[in-house]
Amino acid sequence: MTSIETDVRQYVLDKLLFGRTEVEIAGDTSFLESGIIDSTGVLELVAFLEEKFQVKVEDEDLIPANLDSVNAVTRFVERKSAMSGNSRR
Amino acid sequence: MKNEQSEFSANQLKIDLAKEAERIGGFLREGVFKQLRRKGIVVGLSGGIDSSCVAALAVHALGPERVIGIFMPESDSSDDSLRLGQLLAKKLGIRTFKEDISGILKGADCYRRRDEAIKAVVPEYHAGYKSKLGLSSLDSSEFRISYVVVEDPAGKQAKVRLTADAFLALVAATNFKQRTRKMMEYYYADRFLYAVAGTPNRLEYDQGFFVKNGDGSADIKPIAHLYKSQVYAMAGFLGVPDEILKRPPTTDTYSLAQSQEEFYFSLPYDKMDLCLYGKDHQLPAATVAVAMGLTEAQVERVYRDIDAKRAVARYLHMEPLLVEAIGEGRPRS
Numbered sequence: 001m002t003s004i005e006t007d008v009r010q011y012v013l014d015k016l017l018f019g020r021t022e023v024e025i026a027g028d029t030s031f032l033e034s035g036i037i038d039s040t041g042v043l044e045l046v047a048f049l050e051e052k053f054q055v056k057v058e059d060e061d062l063i064p065a066n067l068d069s070v071n072a073v074t075r076f077v078e079r080k081s082a083m084s085g086n087s088r089r
Numbered sequence: 090m091k092n093e094q095s096e097f098s099a100n101q102l103k104i105d106l107a108k109e110a111e112r113i114g115g116f117l118r119e120g121v122f123k124q125l126r127r128k129g130i131v132v133g134l135s136g137g138i139d140s141s142c143v144a145a146l147a148v149h150a151l152g153p154e155r156v157i158g159i160f161m162p163e164s165d166s167s168d169d170s171l172r173l174g175q176l177l178a179k180k181l182g183i184r185t186f187k188e189d190i191s192g193i194l195k196g197a198d199c200y201r202r203r204d205e206a207i208k209a210v211v212p213e214y215h216a217g218y219k220s221k222l223g224l225s226s227l228d229s230s231e232f233r234i235s236y237v238v239v240e241d242p243a244g245k246q247a248k249v250r251l252t253a254d255a256f257l258a259l260v261a262a263t264n265f266k267q268r269t270r271k272m273m274e275y276y277y278a279d280r281f282l283y284a285v286a287g288t289p290n291r292l293e294y295d296q297g298f299f300v301k302n303g304d305g306s307a308d309i310k311p312i313a314h315l316y317k318s319q320v321y322a323m324a325g326f327l328g329v330p331d332e333i334l335k336r337p338p339t340t341d342t343y344s345l346a347q348s349q350e351e352f353y354f355s356l357p358y359d360k361m362d363l364c365l366y367g368k369d370h371q372l373p374a375a376t377v378a379v380a381m382g383l384t385e386a387q388v389e390r391v392y393r394d395i396d397a398k399r400a401v402a403r404y405l406h407m408e409p410l411l412v413e414a415i416g417e418g419r420p421r422s
Contacts, residue, residue: 032232032393035400039224039233043253059250062232 004053004081005074011048012070016041027071032064042067049073055080097372098380102316102362106326109319113311114150120284120309121151127284127308129155131277133270134185135341136173138333139288139312142320144181145327146311147286153182157277160187161270163194165344173333180330186277190269199265206258207237210249217242221343222251222259233394240345263342267303284308290320292361296395297402305405316366317358356391364391 009025016036017023023036031037037045045067046057055077061067066076121127130147134140147156158178162171171187178185194200207214214220218239225234235256240246251259274285287307289299294313299305312320317338325334338358340347356364360381367377367388374388381388 032397035397038397038401039235040253040256042232043235043251043256047253059234062234062250064232067232 002074002078004077005070007052008070008073008077011045011052012036015044015048025070028069030064030068032068045073049077053077053081055084097367097376099318099359099363101366102318104319104322106323109315110146110149110323110326113146117147117150117309117311125284125308127278127282129157129281129283130286130309131157131159131274131281131283132286132288133274134158134160134174134178136170136177136333137336137341138317138320138324138329138338139290139293140174141177141329141333142324142327143286143288143311144177144183145324145329148181148183149327154184155283156181156183157281157283158183158185159270159274159277160185161190161273162187163189163191163266164200166341167339167346169336170341173330173336176330177333180328188273190266190273193269194265197265197269199262202262203259206255206262207239209255209258210237210251211239211247213241214239219344221345221347222256222263223248223347238345264300264303266342267300271303271306278308286311287313289313290317291315292317292358292365295365295402296398297405299405301405316362318362361391364388365395368392368395 005027012025012031013019013021016031017025023034025034025036031041042062046062049055050057057080061076061080065072067073117130121130129151132140132144132147134144144156144158158174158181160171160174175185203220204214204216207218207220211218218241220237220239223236223238225232225236235251236248237251237255237259238246238248271285277283278285285307287304287310289304289310290312291314293299294310312323315323321334360383363377363381366372367374374392375385377383378385378388
């Protein structure tokens with residue numbers, strides 16, 4: 001597991017699931033379909049990514065392909081970091 | 090047996106208006122006089138279709154002498170709201186009171202808190218600007234994203250995505266408006282020993298389009314079971330003036346004109362009605378899509394959105410949680 005993935009997973013656990021451990025979130029579990037994210041939740045996730053990983057999330061980035069699962073978010077952050085030369089070691 | 094799927098259309102929502110008005114009338118008399126033990130009904134009049142319909146139903150049920158209408162404009166209200174409210178009250182022949190709530194809102198720092206929330210994402214924003222809140226539409230990304238539209242004094246508009254923090258701050262500030270209005274309605278209810286009528290229609294009630302302890306609060310809700318198109322039909326049946334029937338639904342909460350669909354529903358009300366009806370009657374998205382001229386994928390998205398909003402609405406409908414039952418209060422299952 002990369003450190004980005006660990007951080008994202010921790011965020012989902014703390015902020016989207018409020019620490020509920022009975023909900024199983026696999027890497028490709030859809031946040032939308034499992035009902036754990038709403039429109040405010042998306043904005044909170046974006047704020048977290050921008051602050052934690054120093055990436056800029058544009059309006060056109062706000063699509064499920066980028067933000068709807070732990071795997072998608074991890075890939076998205078990796079791609080964004082590489083583009084801005086901010087890649088985390 | 091009727092084939093619901095092949096016959097699905099807006100006709101599904103047609104009701105016998107005279108019969109329904111009588112049914113609601115009986116419910117209002119029984120509810121207000123016997124259960125609530127109050128002498129009449131207070132209703133806040135916004136000049137919109139829902140409050141107009143509720144006032145007309147209250148007059149139909151109890152007579153004009155037992156209905157009080159309250160106008161509660163504030164700095165951001167459209168002038169039409171007061172004018173149309175007065176037009177209705179005159180037609181119904183009810184007693185009215187006008188309370189400009191701008192002073193209370195200023196005292197609570199509603200406008201300053203709102204402006205600060207907007208400034209967090211639009212630094213150049215100041216008091217000379219107008220603004221409104223919006224939600225990305227059905228045709229854009231799958232996520233519903235909240236944004237603020239600002240208009241500078243020269244009339245130039247910009248649409249800016251909100252941060253989660255700014256969104257919450259903006260909504261928390263503007264919710265003062267609905268809560269202040271409800272406080273005023275209860276003032277008059279206490280003053281005259283009347284009951285407060287709530288004005289949510291079925292779409293609003295089901296989908297949580299109200300402020301908890303604001304417009305969501307009331308003693309009796311006579312149109313919460315009616316789809317919005319049924320509310321229009323009922324209002325027309327009871328003689329609500331044409332100008333009110335033709336006015337597009339607005340939230341009347343922001344200084345820029347804001348329709349309900351751009352804020353909350355993402356579809357015009359008549360289509361939202363059909364989607365909600367279709368979903369509650371387990372109709373396949375394809376069937377509903379044909380009747381409405383939408384694609385199956387769009388209806389599927391609306392179905393998902395209905396579920397998502399119901400999940401959020403659960404909190405809004407919940408009464409305070411109790412450790413155990415006390416007197417008549419039962420813990421919720």
